[in-house]
Amino acid sequence: MRSELDRPVQRELTRLRVNGEEFELYLPVHKTLLEVLREDLKLTGTKHGCELGECGTCTVLVDGEPQLSCLLLPLQAEGRELTTVEGLAEGAALHPLQVAFAELGAAQCGYCTPGILLAAKALLVRDPRPSRDGIKEALAGNLCRCTGYVKIIEAVELASQRMAEA
Amino acid sequence: MPKVDGAPKVTGQAVYADDIDLPRMLHCKILRAQLPHARILSVDASAARRIPGVKAVITGQDLPIRFGILPVTQDEAALEGEKVRYVGDPVAAVAAVDEETAAAACDAIKVEYQELKPVMSIEEALKEAADEPIQAYTKRSDNVHRMVSYEFGDLAAGFARADHVREDVFFFQGSTHLPMEQHSAVATYAGGRVTLWSSTQVVHYVHRALSKVLELPMSRIRVIGAAHGGGFGGKTDPFAHEIVVAKLAMLTGRPVKCTLTREEVFYAHRGRHPVLMWVKTGVTRDGRITAMHFRSALDGGAYGSYGAASIFYTGTLQTVTYDIPAYKFEGARVFTNKAPCGPKRGHGTPQPRFAVELHLEKIAREIGLEPVELKRRNFVKPFSRAVNWLRITSCGLEECTEKVLAASGYADRQRQPGRGLGFAISAYMSGAGTAIYWNDMPHSEVQLKVDRTGVTLFCGAMDIGQGSDSVLAQIAAEELGLEPKDIHLVTADTDTTPIDLGSYSSRVTFMAGNAAVEAARRMRALLVAAVAQKMGVADLEEIDVADGRIGEFSFEEASVLAEEKFGALASAGSYKPPRIGGPFKGSGVGPSPAYSYSACVVEVTADARSGIVTVERVWIAHDIGRAINPLLVEGQVEGSVYMALGEALMEEQVYRQGLHKWPSMLEYKSPTFLETPEMHTFLVETDDPEGPYGAKEAGQGPLLPVIPAVNLAVQDALGIWIDEIPVTPEKVLRALEAKAKGEPPRFGPKVFPSVPYPEPIRVEPPDPGDLRVGDELEAAFPSSPRVR
Secondary structure, three states, X not given: OOHHHOOOOOEEXXXXXXXXXXXXXXXXXXXXXXXXXXXXXXXXXXXXXXXXXXXXXXXXXXXXXXXXXXXXXXXXXXXXXXXXXXXXXXXXXXXXXXXXXXXXXXXXXXXXXXXXXHHHHHHHHHOOOOOHHHHHHHHOOOOOOOOOOHHXXXXXXXXXXXXXXX | OOOOOHHHHHHOOOOEHHHOXXXXXXXXXXXXXXXXXXXXXXXXXXXXXXOOOEEEEEEHHHXXXXXXXXXXXXXXXXXXXXXXOOOOOEEEEEEEOOHHHHHHHHHHOEEEEEEOOOOOOHHHHXXXXXXXXXXXXXOOOEOEEEEEEEEEOOHHHHHXXXXXXXXXXXXXXXXXXXXXXXXXXXXXXXXXXXXXXXXXXXXXXXXXXXXXXXXXXXXXXEEEEOEOOOOOOXXXXXXXXXXXXXXXXXXXXXXXXXXXXXXXXXXXXXXXXXXXXXXXXXXXXXXXXXXXXXXXXXXXXXXXXXXXXXXXXXXXXXXXXXXXXXXXXXXXXXXXXXXOEOOOOOOOOHHHHHHHHHHHHHHHHHOOOOHHHHHHHOEOOOOEEOOOOOEEOOOOHHHHHHHHHHHHOOOOOOXXXXXXXXXXXXXXXXXXXXXXXXXXXXXXXXXXXXXXXXXXXXXXXXXXXXXXXXXXXXXXXXXXXXXXHHEXXXXXXXXXXXXXXXXXXXXXXXXXXXXXXXXHHHHHHXXXXXXXXXXXXXXXXXXXXXXXXXXXXXXXXXXXXXXXXXXXEEEEEEEOOOOOOOOOOOOOOOOOOOEEEEEEXXXXXXXXXXXXXXXEEEEEEEEEEOOXXXXXXXXXXXXXXXXXXXXXXXXXXOEEXXXXXXXXXXXXXXXXXXXXXXXXXXXXXXOOOOOHHHOOOOOOHHHOXXXXXXXXXXXXXXXXXXXXXXXXXXXXXXXXHHHHOOOOOEEOOXXXXXXXXXXXXXXXXXXXXXOOOHHHHHHHOOOOOOOX
């Protein structure tokens, strides 16, 4: 039998700030941030493709930087500002990236979309008018099997253009 | 026109199967075989059952009824009780309060095995089995699963007429779909009914399999397609985990969820068959094909899956691209101790497409003809019938070829070492002409309801990301003079929607689309009749339906008038493809109401020192018939190109000592953003007479020409032949080494193994101008099957 079931699970009181909201949770220390977001906070917009840090699907923003939530423990995220796809829109108003992704068909099955949106958001904060190569570089850690990446690149360009013009 | 499901997908609101979280839900883990081939001597789950938090443990005894997607190969068990046939075969399952407890309980199950010698290659599978065959039901001493053999027209006469004959051997390695979403299913059992949410491409086939294995009538099962995280053919079979969670829900009375790990997704597989191919073709001096003889040997993995159909697909569609006056096809599928192969985008046709395109290129060069010219001379003609009786309707091969040749500057290219262009063509089905299991019912049905809520469309079609929901909404809106956003959709739910056979075989736009056109026109007729009566107009043609208005009235007002006149407003439409297949046994695989056509030019740079091939540009033209939604069609074309590039250059599902060599996304290499080339997509419209508004398929066909075009571009760049897929740097270097030594500049299989194919079924070819189908065709051949 697995040894982890033989010993008591260590739990810690953990405070997380997600999409501007504070949460206080009593969590097993080994539970990943991905699991906590999805299972404890019911923020199921964050998806998973491998749970091994290989596909980028579970990307969230930690203090604005894209991080793989499947490789983070909640304790590592304490005191940091977490953003998931649910935190992208301002109320009912979608983020320009969300609008562009929906408009250009950059989300086919949509499963990789939340992670890519967040990685793209971080990119546009860092570099509001990225080059095509800059977009490819920034998103290279996120796999997509539907789109061939073309419409995603175009959507990031469109959002960037609209945000610059706004 | 953006997709109707764009907003839920960009906000994280779309609910995929693993997002479903129900009160008291249990979590399921499946114990899988760690040996490739072994007899199960005993299974002891007593220790697992004693673990606190474990609510149920089931083994093969609990689910003894076998199932499978095809009626002829009901060879899978949800949990294997007697033997395991690949690493990953399911043996037992646990439902527990959380995943960790379920996993620990799986570890605690003791299975005693007697190891058998695994069979890991086509060549081994063709030999007498060492211990015992992988599947006993074939009643053979080797591991051959099935074989087929057909001869259309007079092959010997065709070859005798040829001025030049050439033979080649090719190999196409298997690959997997790698959907971003891991398969997941959730089941509940209440009031004597099972409800299952699943990430499936086909709710109907899951429904059938559940009914069979659980021994429940279909009326006591409801299957709902959850938001879908990618399929590409990989979620088209009914799977063990779907049956297991339903059984566990029935036993525990609680909801049960099972989400596969990424490693398990590699074992679920049903991906591209590895195929060995031999092809021999005769041509005249001016490059006209006189005869072709094609042999395939498919490595099927451990179970049937769609394999019996896959064999046919490696042979039958050769004739709908090139005009082949005499054609012999021999195909065989073998069992090996690997994860089962099945349908992946292009199902069984990318392999022969690659082989035939390279083979014709080699012939052209031997007879001193420009390869593109040789291919063009043999293109099939629109509205003709192929030697194996497949009926070709609209065909934009010439237009597609023109587009990509002109845009890429193919003819005037400057030849330079390390840079090359390759050209290839393809065809694909817009839905299979026959259902998976024999029945004479429609392949797709649509119902419409109009009331004070507006318009609701019901259809069993499953949107797997390709946009079938959007197409259905657009069609209904078009017919009713509304906008797609005005159409509410209820899809892929066996309780509330009429049947659609699912998202596979590139059938949804064509078949569900035609059903939607019929349903919407019937609804429109009701609305128009009511409005005409109110307006006192006799000629219904005078009532315009557009821009949210029907005649003088708004749509809402018109619907009130119609409801007053007719009562509840409901309409239905359905589609069944015409019977197209020729008058011979086995003619059911390959016929389609229409074929899409594609042509592609790929530009690569190839580094002779490292062997690394980089795709720089892709020009692809696709005969879509008519693009109902050009944005979605482009998305399908670009996604197909991408998936083809992965297969052409890097993706391989390979094994070492009975184990999958790289069941992880890091080691199984697939293209990233960085490998994305410049893509130029051209849509060619040919208005197919049978397609909805003239539309044909887009989801699979555009994958097909890309793989040989990449390969031929490498040939153009380095002067070497890689007669295998994928074209890896190692193979490029091996071929360059051979070239440097003065040996044939080639990497690839040398011989095709000896396969005990049966005597061919000999079929007389049709008159190429005979386009009759259905009753008309059958009446012409009262004594069919007409076998000579």
